[in-house]
């Protein structure tokens with residue numbers, strides 16, 4: 001059977017402007033630019049209807065793992081489709097969700113024994129937050145019921161629903177919504193290039209840990225959990241934490257008896273060189289939130305993993321009303337679960353993690369060539385997650401006025417060099433699929449280099 005031909009490009013462009021509202025996008029500007037209309041993908045490339053080809057430099061927003069049209073995953077979805085696309089997990093069950101839950105508990109840090117499904121990163125975080133809250137509400141000791149708030153970091157990003165925005169702290173995105181949000185206790189996030197404590201990483205004693213501890217000391221009675229993105233704070237600008245920081249957070253949570261919620265929506269599934277970022281510090285969280293890479297970038301699906309201890313706090317007779325009152329229509333979708341199972345199989349069969357070491361080193365080498373560009377202030381890398389912070393003056397680290405949209409202009413220029421990327425403010429993000437080749441890493445960085453130089457020359 002032949003698919004119906006898509007309408008011609010010019011018509012699609014007109015309809016896009018007429019009918020579509022794009023996320024995180026000033027539509028007035030967007031409508032003045034020529035959009036990329038992705039009609040197909042193959043491997044690490046995306047193709048526009050006009051014949052242009054782009055290297056997928058941010059993994060279609062941080063989720064694609066093995067390129068597009070990966071045969072093993074295409075086939076797994078097709079096989080599942082021949083049986084059934086979706087059935088609910090509300091009171092009934094199915095094999096893909098069962099097998100995936102079992103596999104995830106095998107590969108996750110030990111102690112994470114239960115899997116709760118949802119649909120995106122935001123919901124995975126909401127689930128962890130509500131579970132932690134409800135656990136303390138149902139605790140035997142009355143004084144634990146005062147644990148109703150959360151300890152979070154400045155510039156954190158945990159998604160766009162009201163709960164996850166409350167935990168987040170990016171003023172530019174979230175400031176407006178303040179009246180709708182609940183407040184959290186907020187510690188300064190480690191950002192060594194612009195240290196909030198004005199210290200330098202060579203000489204400091206990770207004093208930012210002390211800030212977290214001082215909040216805990218004062219507020220321990222009311223805090224349910226510490227929520228953080230381990231190792232790399234993605235949307236904040238790919239801020240890489242100093243080695244050992246996550247471990248120190250685990251120790252503090254243990255000392256004060258609160259939960260540690262790790263949001264690995266971005267860092268999970270190999271992005272940092274290990275399956276999960278918390279493995280670098282050998283940390284075992286009480287909650288682990290996963291989404292983006294879970295289905296290798298194929299289908300929306302998320303999970304929240306937690307411990308038997310937390311799960312046990314929700315058991316009781318029906319009339320006690322201790323069950324977790326949360327669930328989405330497409331929770332544990334059969335197609336999504338099949339794609340995720342196939343994803344984990346690819347990790348194993350193709351030894352994906354083992355092959356990453358050489359790619360990460362290639363990336364580091366290639367990035368070194370950017371250091372002599374006047375605008376390149378800081379280059380941050382953890383595995384295949386990269387942030388290149390552009391500044392007006394290297395010596396003073398002075399930023400560009402954000403309205404100048406320097407990052408955006410560089411990324412538009414990069415399209416002319418065959419690369420599709422999306423910045424975070426003036427931080428250029430590179431986050432290629434794990435299967436990217438060393439030659440393509442070189443192409444990607446070369447395109448960024450040429451684009452920064454071109455924009456710098458132009459203005």
Ligand SMILES: *Cc1c(COP(=O)(O)O)cnc(C)c1O
Nearest residue numbers: 120121122157158159234265266
């Ligand atoms: C993307 C992201 C989220 C939100 O995930 P969605 O699927 O967009 O809801 C949450 N946390 C982190 C760390 C993320 O990078």
